[in-house]
Amino acid sequence: MAATNSQHGGCHCGAVSYQANVDLSNVISCNCSICMKRGALFTFVPAGDFELPSGQDHLTDYQFAQKKIHHLFCSKCGVGSFAKGAAPDGSDVIAINVRCLDEVDLDDLRPKPFDGKNL
Numbered sequence: 001m002a003a004t005n006s007q008h009g010g011c012h013c014g015a016v017s018y019q020a021n022v023d024l025s026n027v028i029s030c031n032c033s034i035c036m037k038r039g040a041l042f043t044f045v046p047a048g049d050f051e052l053p054s055g056q057d058h059l060t061d062y063q064f065a066q067k068k069i070h071h072l073f074c075s076k077c078g079v080g081s082f083a084k085g086a087a088p089d090g091s092d093v094i095a096i097n098v099r100c101l102d103e104v105d106l107d108d109l110r111p112k113p114f115d116g117k118n119l
Contacts, residue, residue, distance in 0.1 A: 004021050004022065005022065006020070007019070007020055007022050007096075007101045007102070007104065008101070008102045008103070009081055009082070009097075009100045009102060010055065010081055010100060010102075011058075011074035011076070011081050012074070012077040012078075015054070015055050016052075016055030016074045016081060017053055017054045018051060018052045018053070018081070018082065019051045019053065020049055020051070020094065020096055022096055022098075022101070023043055026043055026112075027042065027098050027109050028041070028042050028043070028112050028113070029111035029112070029113055029114065030042065030114045030115075031114070031115060031116055032116030032119070034064065038080060040099065041106070044087070044095050044096070045093065045094050046091065047084075047093060047094055049094075050094040058075050058076055059075070060072070060075045068086065069084070069085040069095070070083060070084040070085065072084065079100065081097050081100035082094055082095060082096050082100070
C-alpha cells in the first residue's frame with residue numbers, strides 16, 4: 001500500500017465530505033472509551049493535508065475528559081468521520097476515521113494498538 005495518497009471520505013448521509021492525503025501504513029486502533037464504542041480506526045494528517053469542501057455547517061463537536069480532541073460528527077446522520085486536535089509538537093492535526101474513507105479495503109490494513117484508555 002502506498003505510503004501517502006489522496007483519499008475522499010465523509011459521513012454516511014454525504015452531508016460531510018472531505019479530501020485528505022493519508023498514510024494508510026500508520027493506522028491505529030485506540031482502546032479509549034469513544035474509539036471502542038465507535039469502532040474507529042484512525043490515521044493522522046497535518047491540518048494542511050485536509051480539505052473540507054462540504055459539511056462544516058453540519059458538524060457537531062463533542063469533547064470529553066481532557067477536552068483536547070474535538071470529536072466532530074454529522075448532525076444529520078451521527079457519523080464521526082474525523083476529529084481535530086494537536087500533535088505532540090503542538091501543530092494542528094486531523095484524525096481521520098479510516099472506516100469513513102471511500103476507497104479503502106480494511107482487510108489490507110494492519111492497525112497498531114494504542115492505549116488511549118490509560119492516558
